[in-house]
Amino acid sequence: MNSDQDTNKHPGERPSDDELTPQESVALDALLSESVGGKVPPEFKDAILQKYHAGSAVDDAMKVAVTPVSRSQRQSERRRKSRRKLATLSALAIAGSLAAFFWVRPDLSFVKDFTVAQTQVPQPSVAPPNVPAPEIAASSEPTVVADAMLVERQPDEKFEQEDSAKPAKSAIVLNGEQEDKSGAGPRESLPAEPKLREPPHSVKLVSRNIEKDFKAYWKSAGVQPTDEANPAEVAERLSAALGIKVPVSALANHDAAANWLLNKDVGKAIAGTWWNQVTDGNFATLPADAQNRLQSGFARHLEPNSYFNGYLYRLISRTDTASNNFYTSMVPADGDATHPDMIANLASLTMNLDVSCTRCHDSMIGGNHGQKDYWGFAAAIDRGLRKSGGKLVRVENKPAKDVFYETMDRRGEATKPGVPVRWLGGDSSRSESTAKLDSIASWSNSLKGSPALAEGIVNSVWELVHGRPLSGQAAHPMSAPMSDDLLKVQKDLVDDLVRSGFDIRRTLALVMMSPTTRRGTPESLRDVWATDQSESHKKVIAFAGALPPSKAVPMLAKVDQSMRAIGSVMSMDGRSLLAQIGEGGTSTKRPQTIKALAWDFPDQADELPVQWLQSVQSMNAKIAHMCYLAGLEQVPQPIRRAADAMQKAGVDEPTLLHRVWWMAKEK
Incomplete structure (x- = not known):
């Protein structure tokens, strides 16, 4: 038997390897037709079969004469050929599908009718870098969108040149902080799942709510707001x-x-x-480049799609340049990580x-x-910073x-580093939890997007415009009386x-355009700093009237x-001397009305600057508290001598303490 005999057809046998049965041809055509969506694909079948049967030079060289074989050998050979043909069909199907895919890839018209609504998956409302996001219209049904805290727009070219040391874009790290191999500092850690938030209401609605809540607050405080000033x-x-x-x-x-x-330039x-x-004046001591x-x-975060909490998070977590x-x-220049200014300003x-x-x-x-919370917070901050070259720089957690700290009764107590978790809930949900966050990293991760951070930012903006925060300073002599209505204003913002x-x-x-x-x-407003319950004073305290322009004295x-108000002057050696005629009058026990250097000089006060001073026993301690509230660590000697002179002159306690506060405060 020669080799040609193997290709002869026998009754009941399948076609030869270079042919397909009608059923196989129909199946292959249907597969290709389905893959390309009715379009005619390029023809690859004949080329593939020809290549397959042509063999290679090696195959030709290795051909030998075929000897007759038995029927069982022939059946075995047919089975092998059948398996080989199935493999060929599989290869044809795969090749045809791939060819069809790449051939039709540019044509994506079939996607046009596939809408986002059909996916049932909410998409984040974030614009690409340098492209303003469209304004989201107010809706009666809130739409859930991805939390914008996880997306940061890129700075424009001008600002990038000013801050060229900015590290590369951070990677998402689910557990802890990822080590940065570039030398630009550790990368930002982000939560595994983005939080969800609702889109903002319209500006008109928010402004209307703020005005409505302020009117309710003024009514409850018993004050009538002043008329609107001219623009x-x-x-x-x-x-x-x-x-x-x-x-x-x-x-x-x-x-x-x-x-x-x-x-x-405005920004x-x-x-x-x-x-x-927000740094209590310490910012001015930094070098110009800092x-x-x-x-x-x-300023970059005054631009659209710039998320201020993400910026503060990077600064606080020590991942920003x-x-x-x-x-x-x-x-201050000589301060360390536990300096009182650090703790007060950060909090x-x-x-x-x-x-x-x-x-x-x-x-x-x-x-x-x-007090234990304060020192725990200070210790947590101290774990992540060290003083080096006049700067506070990042250090891996000590x-x-x-x-250890000293209590009021001189006892020594100890606490562990940690920021109380209950501090992060905001005014509306201060809990009694004793849990702590023992490092800057854990604190900053929990802080990002928290109600407490939002309250801190809102009050810093309010103080920027109005000279004092909306809430948060209960110990301050000029704090507005807190009520549910004022808290509603804060909640609106x-x-x-x-x-x-x-x-x-x-x-x-919003704050610039607020009714206040x-x-x-x-x-x-001559007695604005004296809590005499005058109508003018109450209006200013409750944001129902504006303070006049002031100059630093x-x-x-x-x-x-x-001193001149009591008929005295201070000599160069600190002694109290009788004032000259025409320079403030004669010394009497009653404070004299004189031409003031500033409108806010307290002529007469009927009540203490803050009522909690009643719990402080000695006059020296009360004076020290007033200076401390004004940002001074100790009572300056000139203020101490003036206070002693006023005591000897018989100035009443409320007026004396108001004057101490007035002398100690910066403006």
């Missing part, structure tokens, strides 16, 4: 507050204010004022907490935080050690900040005026 007066007042000239045109409406804030100027405020970096970072500048700005900005009193004793008002993805430009514009900003100045000039 030029409001613009002048805002110019002094923001540190840059505000045109009247920027106050036409919210959109006008928001658009004005987009100007980069950087406001940034400098804001940083100086100031510029922080100002540029803030400006983190060292951020922490250094929180303290105020990030959690809307006034912890100034809890450094020395448990808080008696305004919260359930105590071993957690107990920190906090909720809108969170819904907007922490759009601080939107919040700043438009109020006029009461007729008489040096402390020694204030001391001199306080």
